[in-house]
Every structure is written in structure tokens, then in C-alpha cells.
Amino acid sequence: MITYVPLTQWPAPALPLHPAVAHLDAIGFVPLGDSEFLLAAHYYPLAVRLDGPAPVIGALTGRDMTVRSLIAADGHWTGAYMPVALRAFPLRLSGAPTGDCMRDLEIARIPPDAVKPRGIKFKDEAGAPSKGLLAIYEGLKTLWQSQERLAAALDLLLVADVLVPLATTSPAKRPAFYVVDRQRFAKSSNHMLEAMTRYAFTSIDLATALTFSQAQLRADVRPHVTTAATAATNLSTAEAAGQPYGFDSILPWLDTSELFPTAWANHPDAWAEAASILPAGPAVSVPASPRRAD
């Protein structure tokens, strides 16, 4: 795990900042703001943390979670969207912003990377916070300010009881991450959905992003969904069982080879399957070997 120290206690007046690319596994999870989580859902598995005072939605960045590599074999970024918190790394807010950027920021304690330091002086010649530092601070403040609204929307998902933990392989090392159980969410009544959106649509945006982005999640950590129900494979079976059926279950009927349901139609995780037919976004690169967490 990465430890953070107050920026004021950092011994040097300037720090060669380390690109987050070198530390994605150690970082593990970055919070997302309300204007970026939909975009991030195309590139990262999204998850919710419940271990703090309020629920937080973020992007999972570690190789133990992501299906595709964010870093190319040569160490360069593959071009995924980079969330504000990742761009700001190794800086983050220590708590609610007060307006004093030197006091509000803390910095990750990581060894210097001799290969590609990116220098930002903390202060300009007059001793005031530098422009580079202020830009990072503003971004982190905006991120912080959107957390309250997002927490209220995430609370609705908690109350609706649609969040389930990921099947992580090392629960002792990490806090639990939660995603939406699609089958539970799909059972929401119209009145429930109306109530969830009475003041804002955000809870639906979040629930959908948390499902949609599971296509970016490694299969071995996807949640174990409780029901074994899969999309019914024909209309009469669906009606007899009282199940809603997905449109995707009809398309195998048009297979010129056979009229029988195919393995694809029976896949319980239809969302991930739909996304996996074609690569979405930047091409998947040859995965770099995972780096040891510092």
C-alpha cells in the first residue's frame, strides 16, 4: 500500500513527479468525479468503496483487476482516459479543501523514478504556490466537491440493495470493492426507478456504468451472481417461466447453421459478452509484466 505524507513535510522544495503509470498496481483504486465516470467506464472497471465515511466510486487500476493493460509493452500509456486523480498522482487532498493548497495536499511516499522524472516546483519565485501545483489543486478540489453528490446517489444504490462485492483473490490486502448485480438491479420496479430519479438521474448513470464497465473486469474477480437464470432462449420458455427475456437471446435463431441456442446466448454475463464481440476503444496491447508494488 502507498503511504502519504503532508506536502509541507516533504523535504525538497520541488519534486520530480512520478507518472502514475509506474504505480498502477500499488494505487489500485482512484476516485472519479461526476463529469468523468461515464467516460472512465469505457476504459476501467468501476467499483464502489464502502470503507470510508461515505461511499466512493472509482476506477480500478491494478493488473489483478483489469482485463486490458493500460500500459504498452514499452512502458507507454496505451491512451485510455486518465482520471483526474491519476493525473494528479502522487498528490492528493488530505481532507476537505480549505483553500490553502500547501496545507491541503499530501504526497505519496514513493522512491524516485530515475528514468522519467517530471519536475514541478511547489513554489514560484515569490514563494506562492506555483501554477503547476495550483492546477493540480483545482482539479482535486473539483473532484472532492463532486463526491458529496455522488455519495448521495450511491446511497440510493445501497438502499436498493443492488451492490455486491467483487470476488477478490486477496481480501485481506484490500478493502472490499463493490459493483452492481445486474440481475438484482433489473428487477427494480418502475416506482423504485422513479424514486431513485426523483431529484437526479445520477444513480442510474452510476448503476449502468458499474455494470457496463464490468466488461473491463477480469473474469475471475467478477461477482458471483446469486441467480442462475440466464436469458431465456425463446419466447415461449420465457413466458412460461415468467422471465423477461433479452433481445440478444433471439438472435441465435437466425444462425443459418441451427435453431438451437448457442453457448453465446446462454452466457450469464450478457453485458460483458456483448462488449467482447469487438474490441472497444484503443487496441489491447501486449501486457507488460506486472511491476512489484513499492
Place this chain on the structure above:
Amino acid sequence: MLYERPVPLKGDVLKQRIFSPLAYENVRNANVIAITAQEAMRYASHFPIAWHRHENRFELIIVRSLLADGRGHPAASQSALPFLPALCRAYPFMYEPGMYQPGRHEPSRHFIDVAVADAPTDVGSPICFPDGRPAKATAQRIALLDIAAPMFAETAQIAGRLSELALFEAWPLHFENIEGYTLDVADLWIVKQDAISTGALAPVLRRHGIVAADLIALHRLSLFRTGIMLANARAALRAAPASSAPASEAPGAMAEQQS
């Protein structure tokens, strides 16, 4: 657009042969195709999903490319039969034009688009056998239309409700100077961004439930594919200049930039 010359499915037209949907140029190339709300899930990670406005009617569509000549589609998507939207899977069979509007659901009235299969992959199939029985390909595609008809009707109802509540705003999909061309897909509309932080959408979900909730959220997610779609168009135009296809009224029209 997808359809060239719809005619009722009866009489002499029944003697024609049909081919795999991919044998038809419009199926491969049409850059704006209507979908059901239920299909949004499978396309949101690949294509922007929006509504195309025609007079006062809003039709849910995907934008597969900014180019109308078949280029600029995501790699391999045009040749993947399982990935085609329902209307393409059923092609050349189709609904009576305007059929799946609210209140006009009559599954027995089928039409066929009279178009040449310019790239047949096999000998095709008759539409019907001499004794009048539909061939398997015919029966499958008509069955798909029949099953999808109520989904198209529901999709149209959701669009109607969004429109009634003034929840759409125009989405000008217009780019200038892309390798010397102006790219434009006209008459596209999206859910109003500033409705999201209000309760304006709650009445839509009250009436249409999870289908509308999924659709609106997936539509919003899908718009982030626009940048990649632009990159695909740019790469296609850089590889070879546009064909002589003239600018037209249809969506996906492309005009050479006046320099």
C-alpha cells in the same frame, strides 16, 4: 439509409432470391440504423446511440460511422453477422414504412426492400418455395421482425414521452476540415444534459421502467464513442480520398470543404 425501395411482400416479388444480409451494400454501409431500446446494451460500447428526428418523430438509432460510403466503421464490425442490428439481420424484409409507430402495430404486414445483392456470399435462397411455403431464411427473418415489433413500438413510446416532456436537445454531429472534408450527420438529438441533475426523467422511468433507465444511461455512455468514430473517419479519409458520392440530404452526407 438502409432501405431503397420498399414494396409489399406479395405477388411477383415473392419469386426473388434473397441472400445473407451482408451481401447487400446498404446493410454493410448504412451509417445510421434504427435499433430497439433492448439493443442498446450491445452497441453502447461501440457506437454513439442517439435519436434521429424526422418531422416530429424521434427514432432511436446508432451511428456506425461518420461516412456514408461504408468506410470509417470500427474494425471488423461490418463483416460480423452476429453483430448486425435486428433490422439488418432481417434484411431485406422490413416493416411497412412507419409501421412501428405507437398505435400502428400490425405484424402481418411485411414489406421487402428491393435491392441488388452486390456481394453474394452464396447462391442465396428463394423467398418462398413453389408451393408457397416460406424458405427457412425467410421464416427466420420474418420471425425476427415479429418478435421485435413490440420492442420497436415500446422504443417509439419512450421517444414520444421524452419528446412530450421536452427532454431532447439537438446534437450537431458536424466536423470541419477532416482531411479537407466537412462531415455531418444531420438531425440527431440526445437527452438534455441539464435534465440529468433534476428529476425531469423520473416520469419516463415511472411509465417505462428498467428499459428506459437502461436506454437513457447507455445512450449517455455511448456518446463517448464519438471521438473514436471521428478518428476512424479521419483515418479512412487519409488512407484514400472520398469516393464520388455526392453530398445529399440523407444523414452521413459529406461535403468537400470549399477552401
